[in-house]
Amino acid sequence: MTSDAPTRAYRRLSVEERRSQLLESALTLFAHRAPEEVSLDDVAEAAGVSRPLVYRYFPGGKQQLYEAALRSAADELRGCFAEPPQGPLIERLGRALDRYLSFVGEHDAGFSALLQGGSVVETSRTTAIVDGVRRAAAEHIMRHLDVEEPGPRLLMTVRMWITAVEAASLIWLDQDKRPPLDELRDGLVDHFVAGLAVTAGRDEQTAAVVRSALALETPDGPVASLARRVLPVVADAAHLL
Amino acid sequence: MTSDAPTRAYRRLSVEERRSQLLESALTLFAHRAPEEVSLDDVAEAAGVSRPLVYRYFPGGKQQLYEAALRSAADELRGCFAEPPQGPLIERLGRALDRYLSFVGEHDAGFSALLQGGSVVETSRTTAIVDGVRRAAAEHIMRHLDVEEPGPRLLMTVRMWITAVEAASLIWLDQDKRPPLDELRDGLVDHFVAGLAVTAGRDEQTAAVVRSALALETPDGPVASLARRVLPVVADAAHLL
Structure with missing residues (x-):
């Protein structure tokens, strides 16, 4: 209970403004606590309104608020993927x-x-909301790869990478956000390149995509840097060829 | 209702035998239908017993049966990972x-x-049961890689791959088990090799693991075959080096 909460509760907001305000408070709470640990009272207090007012806007209670907050977060995430279709592909991926x-x-x-x-x-x-974000991510990637009809092997490779990114994100959070974001991002980009390269060995569509992507790369770009780092490690395997 | 169901219900089974029988019936049902589509009546009918008898063994009803069946499936899955620590590493991974x-x-x-x-x-x-299986998979892999204390980069790489395998499995089921199991398996093994190689470029522990693994490979093994398939695709990128 903060002393200015009652004052804020009396501010006149339009229905839309009030709804947004409640949603924003809910999203902030749900972002940093497990849903089990967020009550409607918490949301009301954070927004500086009464519990009945929260119910008026979200008669389905916490579940409805959670889903609305999740939908708003999903929209924001989709926004993260937007990237102009110019320049080296792998750098676009890095920025997204x-x-x-x-x-x-x-x-x-x-x-x-x-x-x-x-x-x-x-x-x-x-x-379904979470799956929608995953699908949007795959669609963005296909658009940047300039692939209109991805075959099953290319699609599976991209979807495997998206899941691996989620797994890495969870591990990263679990490890108190170590390594630093930059290093995690670069490592994930490397994994994307490696995954595509490996599938390219079995799939003509993916091979064409890899060739186009490589043609856009420069000697000071991320793929060249990856190659320079990995080649010395695998050089010992020359006996296999 | 099959005509022999009542007869089977009267067979004298020990408590343990009866429990196993109910569990097995439940596992078969839960394996091929969503849990929402399995009722206790289905389990009773499949086991040829009465619904009250199912409740006597599983007073928590469907939820308890589901969890018990899941635990038994998890044990079976852990069994899949067991593989003698001999021969080329990547072939062991392929068999598991x-x-x-x-x-x-x-x-x-x-x-x-x-x-x-x-x-x-x-x-x-x-x-928690599902996470236990994932953890067991990671531990098996570390044991085969001969790593006692995996650092965060190696661990993250292995856990990303395990998640990617799950994602690929779901996509595979969704695509009516296409491509054939052999091709999916070989592709996933390739992804494992590529993931480790990429992390090796940034992490000394992973680099050591990759060097040891490569030393065990032969020219007719899976890694050599992967290298022969991928090199022609990435050969165009020589301008980057």
Whole structure:
């Protein structure tokens, strides 16, 4: 209870403004605590309004607020993926990933609770919202790779990488955000390049994508740097060829 | 109702035998249907017993049966990972993965429902069982890589791959088990090699692991075959070095 809470409660807000304000308070709470640890009273207090007012806007209570907050977070995440289709591909991916990881870092506990499963607020609707973000990520990547109809091998490779990014994000949060975001991002970009390269060995569509992507790279770009780091390690395997 | 069901119900089984029988019936049902689509009546009918008898053994009803079946499936999955620590590393991984994917193929709908989340039977306990299997997989891999104390980069790489395998398994089931299991397995093994190689470029511990693993490989093994397939695709990138 802060002394200015009652004052704020009397501010005249339009229905839309009030709804946004409640949603924003809820999102802030759900971002840093497990949904189990957020009550409607917490949301009311954070927004400086009464509990009945929260119910008036969200008659479904906490579940409805959680889903609305999740939808708003999903929209924000989709925004992170937007990137102009110019310049070397892998650098575009790095910038999008940078925004994604910043978002993850800013919504730590909520992100973990959401993706780790087993939460009381998890329903087929929340799962669908999360899947929608994953699908959007895959679509963005395909657009940048200039692939209109991805075959099953390319699609599986991209979707595997997206899941691996989620797993890495959870581990990163669990390790108190170590290594630093930059290093995590660069490592994930490397994994993307490696995953595509490996699938390219079995799939002509992916091979064409890799060739186009490599043609856009420069000697001071991330792929060249990756190659320079990895080649000395695998050089010992020359006996295999 | 089959005509021999009542007869089977009267067979004298020990408590342990009866429990196993009920569990087995439940596991078969949960393997091929979403948990929402399995009722206690289904389990009773499949086991040829009465519904009250099922309740006597599993007073917690469907939730308890589901968790018990999940625990038994998790034990079976852990068994898939066991592999003698001899011979080329990557072939050991291929054999373990082969057993894992066969298990996934035999428990299709249940595996999907479990990992896709949002199910009514999902609780923090079921999540913990699934996480236990993931942890066991990572421990097996570390043991084969001969690493006693994995650093954060190696551990993250292995855990990312395990998650990517799960994602690939779900996509595979969703695509009616295409490509064939062999091709999926080989592709996943390739991804493991590529993931380690990429992390080796940034992490000395992983580099040492990769060098040891490569030393065990032969020119007709999976890593040599991977290198022969990928090198022609990335050869165009010579301008980057």
